[in-house]
Amino acid sequence: MQLGMIGLGKMGGNMAARLRDKGHEVVGYDAFSEERDVDTLAALVDRLAAPRVVWVMVPAGDPTASTIAELGDLLAEGDLVIEGGNSHYADDRARAEELSAKGIGYVDAGVSGGVWGRSNGYGIMVGGSAEDVERARPVFDSLVPDEGGGFVHAGRVGAGHFVKMVHNGIEYGMMQAFGEGYELMVASGLVDNVPGTFESWREGTVVRSWLLDLLSRALEEDPELSRLRGYAEDSGEGRWTVQAAVDHAVPAPAITASLYARFASRQDDSPAMKVVAALRNQFGGHAVTKAEDSGDA
Template sequence: MQEHHYFVCGYTVSEASRLRAAAEEIEVYESIDLMLDRLEKQKIIWLTLPAGEVTENIVQELMNQLSSDDIIIEAGNSYYKDSVRRAKAAKEKGIHYIDCGTSGGQSGARTGPCLLVGGDQVVCQELEPFFKSIAYENGNLYCGNSGSGHYVKTVHNAIEYGMMEAIGEGFHLLEASDYPFDLAAIANVFNNGSVIRSWLIQLAHDALVEDSNLEQIRGIVGSTPDAKWAVQEAMDKGISVPIIANSLFIRNDSQMEDIFSIKVVAALRNGFGGHGVVKK
């Protein structure tokens, strides 16, 4: 945002994060009060926090301090029904609550993320130049009313679960074969002209170059609520989503078993999102 000539200041409880921000000449404060005092009207708050209680608490604190026509852009992975509820509560105070599903991982934060925006159409149209300027080229979309941005992001993450599981299973089959395959070389050739070329395949290649048989990590992968929400939504609508559901269940199984396909999934998550891996 700062690189696109927007004034940015922030709040975090992490002293290390404040020091890193200061090195980039970004003002970051240790309290929400100080941050809000630094902002002029109209205040626009970009909120990126883990879904659940921490987001709920910060949103409530912001809504108690912001004024009419201020804007909260909630860019985490919240449950879409929570976003609908928060938008309704914010509207009662004259505050605009925009849900913004954000994808692209750590690199996207620097080179341009994919933004999936939901909320009041007039407000989102006013924010469109901002979203377009910080997003990847053609990487922002107004999805609809409140909750729609986080709904689309939930489905995005559920698809991601299935794709990573398929890549993991494929490389598990290659690793278990009777041929002495160079898995990194296969990942590389897959990413040059093949139907399955993708960033995830590139991340698989990078991980296998660093550790050819992923011997340094354990096949343990955590799960976030996104796939669970997607499976529940599918059940509510009577839609079959076996690949998404099984990819979630396999992650649960990974807490007990150490298998190669899950090592690949763990390496992919670490590659795009910086999610931790369990080292041997």
């Protein structure tokens, strides 16, 4: 197929490269990349033969909204937009309706695989009509792992981003569990080989996974993780997953706790824990000054 790829960052650039490796013609555009094939969105649209397929792979929020709005003015009836960023699923229906009024199709695609996707393949989760999804299927088939699997047409417009959101919420919980297990083994004073323990779990255990493989790799490079800060951002999907759980009255304590743990990681001196320390001091005389806590006194 011929495909326009808008956004050539860590994900979009590697996806474009994988598609080219598989024989597709990819016309790439990114306002901030020298790797682009054209200099404007209008030039990208002009380069593609109608009916066009354009994949948008830019940051969620205003960049995605403005890109799709501009495409709505440039594309023609019969063209198709695939929105592959980490957008909120609730935004997909409005975008699809706006494009549909002009005869332009819309598919939302959740993409997982990170920087390893070019060589290993990606997980692709899409929402949209069966006709639009089938039209882009050669692209999806080339992006997923060579051994097969990794693709789902999850449902109507919005379903792709919804299941990717849930996927990332689960990822939050798994990462937090590995982190807590690491800290517990280190704190025990009993386990001499924590990296070796995680390495041993990669085969034959019920917790073996790609995340475990990546953790083992990280510990091989830096056994005490001394080169890292204990700080973790959240990309938004964890918050959306928790909000969706509230909206649908679905208990999600593990995912919720993992999100809050990321918030806690950004605090050098937690206000909440200051309150806990103050209360312990009031009822039990457990006073800890900053100097004592830091080891200076």
